Amino acid sequence: MPTYHLNINGSQKKVETEADTPLLHVLSDYLELNAPTYGCGLSQCGSCTVLVNGTATTSCMLPVSSIGKSEITTLEGLVSDNGKLHAVQRAFVKEQAAQCGYCLNGMVMTTISLLNKNPSPDDVEIRNALEGNICRCGSHTRIIRAVKTAAKSL
Amino acid sequence: MTEIPLQSRRKFIKNMGYISVGFSLLGACIGSEDPTIASRATYDGKLPGSIGRAKTVNAWLEILEDGNIRVLSGKVELGQGLRTAIQQVAAEELDMDLDKVQVHLAETGLTPNEGYTGASASIQNSAMSVRYAAATARQELLGLASKKLNTPIDDLLLFNGIVKSKLGNKSLTFAEILEGEQIDKEVIVPVPIKNKAEHRYVGKSIARTDIEGMVRGQAGYIQNLRFPGMVHARVVRPPGYESKLLTLDETGLKAEVPGVLKTVVKGSFVGVITEREHQAIKAEQYLRNHSEWTTSAPFPQIENLFTHIKEIANDPETVRNEGNVEAAFKGVETIKARYTKPYIKHASLGPACGWAMFDGEVLHIWSHSQGIYPLREALATMLSMEAEKIHIIAVPGAGCFGHSTADDAATDAALLAMEYPNTHVRVQWSRQDEHLWDPYGPAMIAELEASLDENNRINSWKADVWTDSHSQRPNKDAGTVLAARYLETPFTMKSRGYLGGGHRNADPYYNIPNMKLNAHYYNGPFRVSSLRSLGSFTNIFAIESLMDSLAEKAGQDPLDFRLKHLEDERAIAVIQKVKELTASQNIADNQGVGYAFMRYKNTDAYIAMAAKVAVDKVTGNIELIKMWAAVDVGEVINMDGITNQIEGGLIQAASWTLKEQLTFNTNEITSTDWIKYPILRFSEIPEVEVAIINRPEEDAKGVGEVPMPPTPAAIANAIYKACGKRVYDLPITPEKILNG
Structure with a gap:
């Protein structure tokens, strides 16, 4: 092998x-x-x-x-050696942007990728970036808010 | 309120007579002052049903040696934030910091048997049981401390795990009061509970502590459990519901797929155990390609589904009959309409997973089941084992929104673990199995007829509802769990499950003098069970669509028309609130705002909601712009928790309304993945705005299912306003707006 x-x-x-x-x-x-x-x-x-x-x-x-x-x-x-969360992770906690949280990994990682390329995305750009990520609980509006919160703090 | 003189921590320690207590309190109390203890009011009302099954305090909470509290709830966390809500209630009654309260959810032999987690009933049952148990515990701790400290109860303070005298010279920890015992006192009324006006946690927005774990990748989903020596497994599901295994050729399996440990064949149940997960996926594919099965009974043609349902339905059962509907209809013009809803999937984002380990005596199971005690009964029957020899621990999975496939994955794991003992066996379902074998929310038809009197009030209302069962959850009938149906001696399900869920909310909450409701039960071609809000989703879609049609006939504003048929002040208040929320909307030519109202189960939470849409008259394309909801669940436990549930529910229900339906041909189910069963994605998500009316004096009711039923009607009514086209059949698609 x-x-x-x-x-x-x-x-x-x-x-x-x-x-x-x-x-x-x-x-x-x-x-x-x-x-x-x-x-x-x-x-x-x-x-x-x-x-x-x-x-x-x-x-x-x-x-x-x-x-x-x-x-x-x-x-x-994404978590620092001292346990400190990345700004995007913190934003998802702050906005309580989850229910079951099963999709959260993908949401956070896609957000980081988006903000790497586009530090201040507008609403449409955020939605387009996250189009491939499914959330079944319906936390979308909180997730969009978390992305905006994260963008502001970076 | 009892005012307690503030006192510095230093003085507190100095005055304290018990060195041992002083040490045990150091960590908790340094720098803090005695809190103001809220006053208590006597509760003399009804106790929740769950208390009847677990009567004593220690069935609900335990005092730990370190002074923390461990609450035991028989309900499970499904992403609805139940853990936090229960924590709030317990911390409130015991005047503790939130982080000193742990919550242990559903485990057989440890937590109370609370049946299933569902029906929006966890707050009114589990959380309220915890409230009264904690309040009883407080009284008991004060009573015992009073004796030990030789101080009257009125001169004692109980907070954060200690009881101390108001003068501060004597104190005991909970552990010292109980000396290793737990409180086995029965929870009875009257019981003093905290005055609600003085709540610190309940009714507030308390952040869920589990979300930080989620963003760290430490959420503890069932999929992520790990055990030394664990193995992976998958099950080869038959090609159809009734298919039986004819041949299985595994001769080339081990040469083709590394890591295969064992193939288990029991009748038409085929499972394969491997060292690694990806090996199990390949082994399952290999076995599927090297097996032959009998064909299954054909499905009806999808375009004939509703005709088929009517053909196979039983004679109707009259569920409600008031006044004389037939007489009232005579000689007047009635409005009639037929509404339909297709089969809809739970479509959990995480396919089911189950774990089991048989140690030679006890079968241990880890499951994201919503009812571990009932699951234990089903497995005990299937395996001919004593229930006490089966130990089930609830572990969270992805949100499932009703009875989905968790119990089935646990059953798979149980069967495989019995054949591969002393090893933790992990069974992971595929996306395709999840989409194919899910017990769907059943297709329904609602035919309504109503008439107005000379004052344009509804005089008569007739509803006929066609429905399959709305719950086939596990119970002692082993046929309720999937794999049991495919064993050498198959278990076929004996009962039809819960038929009554089909006519939930089918009788309008409005004041109508003549009303008749007939339920037509059918036993349909697909596996079904409970999906968030059961029949209410279809029934309220029908009722609230017809209410708009009747309002139009009466020449009245849809909300005013509804208000004329309501006397309940709480119902009126949510409608007024949603009116207020939408008052300042500018509505363009191709746009419309639609409304809907419901009192869930006609006895629980109230919701009035609105949807704003834009419809492209050329393409039929629907843009769902915004949804509003005004909700009254009685006493609020966690304000943000409720808001989160409603926001999410509105979006999920919009997805059901605009996108979702099971597709099939006569041979097979064809909606096998997220492409063939699309759900709402980010580009289609509306804005949502939620207003909660908190009524602490009223009973706390659940909210999880509440946003679902009014959503399709609000959207359909908005579309009608936008383009003049009324759609009666879900999902509402551009094609139905252009044609039909």
Whole structure:
């Protein structure tokens, strides 16, 4: 079985697995990173989103063999060593932008990716960026508010 | 209110006679002053139903050695913020800081058996039981401390886990008062409860503490449990409801998929256990491709669904009959309409997951079930085990909005763990299985007929409702859990489940002298169970659509027309409030604002709501611009919690209204994923605005289901105002606006 050296949240991780193992399962099953959630395995709902070189990407259909030297960041990797939350994480707490929270990982990661490229998005730009992320509880309006709060604080 | 002289912490310690107490209090009290203790009022009303099943204080709360309180609730957290609401209620009665109250939700053998978490009943049952249990605990702690400290109760203060004398020279922690015992006193009325006007937590917006865990990736979903030596599993579901396994060829499986540990075949139940999760996915695919099954009974054609439902329905049952509807209809012009709703999915964002471990004696199960005790009964029957040998722990999953697939995943795990003992077996459902095997919210038809009298008041109202069951939740009938139906000796479901949910809210809350309601039950082609608000969603869609049609016939403003048929001041207040919220709206030519009202179950929370839409008359495209809701749930526990539930409910209900329906052909269900079963996405999300009328003097009622039923009518009424087209069949799509 092949071995992969992955750059995850700033550190090197060695994983021995099949080449077609999706990154999501590498993260959750091998590395015990719980934030990216399994929602569809079809890249339709966004709950498994991670940052690949700073860009939001669904991880459920991304084979581990395609990662190479790319920098992978998960929600866990946003928290500082001293436990301090990233501004986007803080904004989601402040706006109480969740019910069950299962989609929250994808929402936060997509927001970070958006704000990396566009620090002050308007309402339409926020909605477009989050279009691939499904929330079933209907927390959308709070999530949009959280993105705006985060943008202001960055 | 009892005014307590403020006293510095230093003095408090100095005056204190008990060194041991002093140490135990250091952490909690340094720098703080004695609080003002709120006054108490005697509660002599009814106790919640849950108290009947768990009568003593210690069934509901325990005093921990460190002075914290552990509250035990038989309900589960579904993202509705129940944990925080219960924490607020307990902390309030015991005058404690919120973080000194832990909440332990549903675990068999530990928490009370509160049946299912559903029907918007957790606040009125569980949270209120906790209120009276905590209030009783307070009295008991004061009584015991009074004896131990030889001080009259009136001279004692109870707060933050201690009881001290007002002079501050004597005090005891809860643990010292109880000396290792718990309070087994029965919860009875009268019981002194905190004066509501002096509440610190209840009625306020208290931030949910679990959201910080979520943004850290530490939410503790069932999918994320970990156990040493754990294994993964998937189940090969049959191609149809009645399909039976003919052949299974697993000869090439291990060569094709690494990590396969065991294939379990029990009749037509096929599961595969692997070392890693992605291996289980591949193994399931392999086995599906290498198995043959019998075909299942054909489904009706989708375009004939409602005709089919009428054909298979039982003779109607008259549920309500007042005055004489038929006589009142004679010789007058009536308005008649038929409204329909398709099958709708729970469509939880997280497919079901279940865990089990059989240690040779006890079967341990972790599940995001909404009813762990009833699930235990179903599993006990299926496995021929004593219920006491099955231990189920509730663990949160993704929001599920009714009876979905959690119990089925737990059942899968139970069957596999029995075949692979002493190992934690994790079963994860796929998106496709979740979409295909979900017990859907049933399709419904509501046919209404009504007439006005000479004063343009509604004189007579007749409703005929066609409905399947609205709950087939687990119980001792093992046929309620999916996998049991496919075993060597299959369990078929014996009962029809809860049919009554179909005519929930089918009788209008309005004052109408002649009213008749007939329920036509059918046993339909798809697996169904409870979906948020049950039949009320269809029934209020129908009633509130017809109310607008009647108002138009009467030449009256839709809200004024409704008000003329209501005497209940709380109903009137929510309608006035929504009128106020929407008063300043500018409405363009292609736009409309529509309204709807409901009292949930005709006995619980009140809601009046509005929707504003713009309709493109060329394309039929509907833009849902904004929704407003004015809600009265009686006593508010967590203001932001309720607001969050309503905002989310409005959006979910808008999704049901505008997008959602099960699709199928005669052979199979075709809406298998998020592309084929689209739900509302960000670009389509309206603004929402919620106003809560808090009535602390009234009973606290649940809110989870309340925003759902009025939403489709408010949207349909708004569309009618915008373009003159009334849509009677959900979902409301551009095609139905242009055609039909």
